[in-house]
Amino acid sequence: MPLTLDRLNAASDAEFAALLAGTYEHSPWIVERAASRRPFASLAQLKLALVSVVREAGDAERLALLRSHPELAGKAMVANAMTAESTDEQSRAGLGRCTPEEFETLQRLNAAWNAKFGFPFMLAVRGPRGTGLSRGRIIAEFTRRLGNPVDHELAECLRQVHRVVEMRIDDKFGVVPALGDRLLDDAETLAAHSDPGYAERGELTVTYLTEAHRACARRIDAWMREAGFDEVTHDAVGNVVGVYHGASPDARRLLTGSHYDTVRNGGRYDGRLGILVPIACVRELARAGRRLPYGIEVVAFAEEEGQRYKATFLGSGALTGRFDPAWLDQVDAAGTSMRDAMRAAGLRIEDIPAIRRDPPRYLAFVKVHIEQGPVLAELDLPLGVVTSINGSVRYLGEVIGMASHAGTTPMGRRRDAASAVAELVLYLERRAAAVPEVVGTVGLLEVPSGSINVVPGRCRFSLDIRATTDAARDDCARDVLAELARICERRHVAHTLEETMRAPAAPSHPDWQARWERAVASLGLPVHRMPSGAGHDAMMLHTVMPQAMLFMRGLNAGISHNPLEAITNDDAELVVRAFLAMLDDLAATA
Secondary structure, eight states, X not given: OOOOHHHHHXXXXXXXXXXXXTSSTTOHHHHHHHGGXXXXXXXXXXHHXXXXXXXXXXXXXXXXXXXXSOOTTOHHHHTTOSOHHHXXXXXXXXXXXXXXXXXXXXXXXXXXXXXXXXXXXXXXXXXXXXXXXXXXXHHHHHHHHTTSOHHHXXXXXXXXXXXXXXXXXXHHHTOOOHHHHHHHHHHHHHTTOOOTTTGGGTOOOOOTTSHXXXXXXXXXXXXXXXXXXXXXXXXXXXXXXXXXXXXXXXXXEEEEEEEOOOOTTOOSSTTTHHHHHHHHHHHHHHHTTOOOSSEEEEEEXXXXXXXXXXXXXXXXXXXTTOOOGGGGGOBOTTSOBHHHHHHHTTOOGGGGGGGOOOGGGEEEEEEEEEOOSSHHHHHTOSEEEEEEEOEEEEEEEEEEOXXXXXXXXXXXXXXXXXXXXXXXXXXXXXXXXXXXTEEEEOOOEEOTTOOTTEEOSEEEEEEEEEESSHHHHHHHHHHHHHHHHHHHHHHTOEEEEEEEEEEOOEEOOHHHHHHHHHHHHHTTOOOOEEEEOSOOTHHHHTTTSOEEEEEEOOSGGGXXXXXXXXXXXXXXXXXXXXXXXXXXHHHHHO
């Protein structure tokens, strides 16, 4: 019989430890210390309590925990000396069926890893969905992580241990995260569509109105219809819109959604998570025959990333009446104008003004999104409530000095453009770090036609400054631009600077932020509040209606805009459950 929380909560301390035996490898102290934290209202709360015990332990205990685990395809496996749990997990990944070459590679990696780190390599080999990683993927991950710093891998290996334990607990309780599994499967299905030039390399790139982009729209359309939406349409900019009516078709609607385009060589969940989660929720409502006091409108935004054309937030901007007709004359790298691309896709440009929503018809805009950062992963928390989307400003600049011979130009006589920009980069780093929740980045740095033996005469650069408030952002930008002028005057160089983007901060509406907080708490999880450093479609909707967001933890230290972007089925299950809880909370007060 599967274990139940009622039984676990009612057990003696000794019985509690026995019921959860085998979760943490050869480390019963973790379960024993967690017993005093009962009662547990949810499985998520139990898992987090175990994680908290490890977080509160000393460095020596955490290191001993890692060293209690067997190597992958190591001596313990060969000697058949692993625990039943580890034997099962390594078997699911096929590590007992390694070819001689694979086995030799793993032994070499184990030796190199132990020499560098002093504890075994940890990887949840059952993977994000629990079905097992391929041996090739395990070896690739092993190889990649071998290059990481020791402190990074100490934390990452502990996170991998907790993921292993999470799946072992699911097994003990007979829990299958079916909603999470479906979400991961759908994200994988959508990722099968990628633009030419990237698809051949196995990279995910979907830019506005390409064939891959239109294939994604068709797939989302089909899922919405299968889920039970009452209306599914495609609008004049390519957004896919699904409506699930409330108890009355005339009821006000809750607006949600996200984008389905991607950056080049991006991840599977950025944007798309915010489409798949509400579709899953509507599927559950329709399955149960439930109608809420309000309708739900899910918009899969056709464009947010600005990858094919310089027109970010095109999809959500159209809903707020901010589609700029000048965008239509932009051309992509192949010389195709946006106007021609839209016509080729069968979109009616003249209908774009009609996309604009009437704000009084809507309650608010809410969305879920992968965090795109390391905070939740480092805190071992699956969900975080967004307090504000950072305001941002971007510039493209160039410093113009004088190119000269690297050997014959004395140091005091140089007009080095690159050194001037390097000085600015370091100033930006110091200035942004001096104020909480301000970040500054120089992501582009180029010496045109540079040569190893020439003092740089020109240096191009970018500036990206973000903060939770517009005032903090603008104060930082003002100081950085003033410092640029001072540097250039002192070094006798000139500069140009163009502001290319400015987006206001979008604080979450207090009432709607509180709804997300109650939803997270209802799962037995602590409420962690955090800003969003990345921009989102919600920034556009914020200008016309209340908005609030929920973040979900990402794997691999939260990396995003990258093929390593990943989530687990258990976290996906929690984010769907949180969205459903928020819908119920709203239904109780609407």
